[in-house]
Amino acid sequence: MSTSSSLHIVWLRNDLRAYDNAALYYAAAVAKSEPDSAVVALFIATAKSWQQHQMAPIKQDFIRRRVIQLQSELAEQGIALLALEAGHYNDCSSIFEQLSALGMVALYSQTEYELREQQRDKRITRQLEAAGITVNWYDRLCTMAPGSILTQSGDTYKVFTPFKRNWLARLAQQGVTCYPKVKSANYYNVSALSNQLTLPLMAACDNSSAAWPVTEQQVLEQMRLFCQQQVADYQQSRDFPALSGTSNLSAYLACGIISAQQCVNRLQMEAGAALEQEKSGASIWLSELIWREFYKHILVAYPDLIKHQPFQADTAAIRWRNSHTLFKAWCDGKTGYPIVDAAMRQLNQTGWMHNRLRMITASFLVKDLHVDWRWGEHYFMSQLIDGDFAANNGGWQWAASTGTDAAPYFRIFNPVTQSERFDPDGTFLRQFIPELLKLNSKEIHWPHKKGTPPAYWPAVVDHNEARKITLTLFTEAKNADG
Structure with missing residues (x-):
């Protein structure tokens, strides 16, 4: 055990895992070749910055629980994890200034794609390199890094299908690499180190995310079992929220408890x-993983998206009606449309929402209530345990018909027919709307038929009338430049 070593610092962010962690792998390899060198993992909780980014409290708790668990897992590998509590991203500079004075010789970390995170990392890089410290960045958030999948003219794909075709060709050509778990030859006791830093250790979690396991082996086993036993039925069951037909891995991908590379590798092994x-089912699930990467490639190529600009510039002219009353009804799950209300209650109660329901609720907010999609985008991020900016923004802009590869503006989900199709027996509706428990499977999707006593919240809008207004709003916006 050492307290006076050259420190190779691995700064963990969205890669909270021991397996397939390039930064840990290379830090251990370099430190092993140098006498009196040790690997120390570092995590910096930045609660104020998280709040500014609308990170859901349940996700913040999920991250904190995972970091505590990872401390134990890395300790078994001879690597200490120092978890500190800061306020903003700007506080990171002070931490690295102190670590530089305490023996830090190199930094290893995984890149992040969002604008403020990129700006933070550029500042840290300049700061450390000026002090003679080596900085190493690893682009591992995607199986195929942004910039590696381009059109023949060298541009980023704006449409998913040709992006996917190129992505699959690249996968067949180069395969996927996953890094093994590593051990450090020299355990560094960080207790003395932490006593010399001005920022406190990471604050405790509140266990609001307790329903979600955070042990790496449990998550890897969940992924393995899904690829072995469930993925074959994925195409048939994925759109039905009453079924356990999805992988439930999105929260783990969002925090990097597993990597996209691990998912692709395991799928190849099991699906054949x-x-x-x-x-x-296997190819459809792979497509969902590719969609996740498509949106990250788009975000890197078009950084104005982080400023909540619509991808299709002409849609900025849409005159949203933005009723606060209707927005609150949507948030609270009291719109009078059972499938919308059940979905929003699932989100509010559990911090997660089934993907089919994300599309239905997003379409309803924008195209039935005529509320700016950015209101919904922010609300989702404030509630979701799997909140990921690129995926959330891409999904909302797809539903709102403002984004890349978006649904045509005249494609408007009918919430009643969606309910009848994807929850035919009303099983999901009854789970989250006890007011409708006594209704049969036919009545439950639309409990407002004439001649029946009021059974539920009145519908806040008429879907058919709202659809006509939507078409007018988009037509006016598109004609504004003409």
Whole structure:
């Protein structure tokens, strides 16, 4: 055990794992070749910055619980994890200034794509390099890094299908690399180090995310079992919220408890020839992983998206009606449309929402209530345990018909027919709307038919009338430049 070593600091952010962690892998390799060198993992909780980014409290708790668990897991590998509590991203500069004075010789970390995070990392890089410290960045948030999948003219794809085709060709050509778990030859006791730093250790969690396991082995086992036993049925069951038909891995991907590379690698191992079948469950799940990467590539190529600008510039002219009353009804799950209300209650109660329901609720807010999609985007981020800016922004802009590869503006989900199709027996509705428990599977999707006593909240809008208004709003915006 050492307290006077050259420190190779691994700054963990969205890669809270021991397996397939390039920064840990290379830090351990370099430190092993140098006498009196040790690997120390570092995590900096920045609660005020998280709040500015609308990070859900349940996600903040999830991250803190995972960091505490990771401390134990890395300790078994001979690597100490120093977890500090800061306020803003700007406080990171002071931390690294202190670590530089205490023996830090190199930094290893995974890149992040959002604008403020990029600006923070550039400042840290300049600061450390000026002090003679080596800085190493690893682009591992995607299986195929942004900039590696381009059109023949060298541009970022704006449409998913050709992006996917190129992505799959690249996968077949180069495969996917996952790094093994590593051990450090020299354990560094960080207690003395932490006593010399001006910022306190990371604050405790509140266990609001307790329903979500945070042990790495449990998550890897969940991924393995999904790829072995459930993915074959994914195409048939993924759109039905009453079924356990999805992987439930999105929260773990968002925090980096598992990597996209691990998911692709495990899917290849378990699915085999099924991956070559276009409509198989395995190939459809792979497509969902590719969608996740598509939105990250778009974010890097078009950083104005982080400023909540619409991808399709002409849609900035849409005159949203933005009723605070209707928005609150949507947030609270009291719109009178059962599938919308059940979905929003699922989000508010659990911090998660089924993907089909995300599309339905987003379409309803924008195209039935005529509320700016950015209101919904912010609300989702403030509630979701799997909140990820690129995926959330991409999904909202798709539903609002303002984004890249977006649904045509005249494609407007009918919430009643969506409910009848994807929750035919009303099982999901009854789970989250006890007011409708006594209704049969036909009545439950629209409990407002004439001649029946009021069974539920009155509908806040008429869908058919709202649809006409939506078409007018988009047509006016598109004609504004013409």
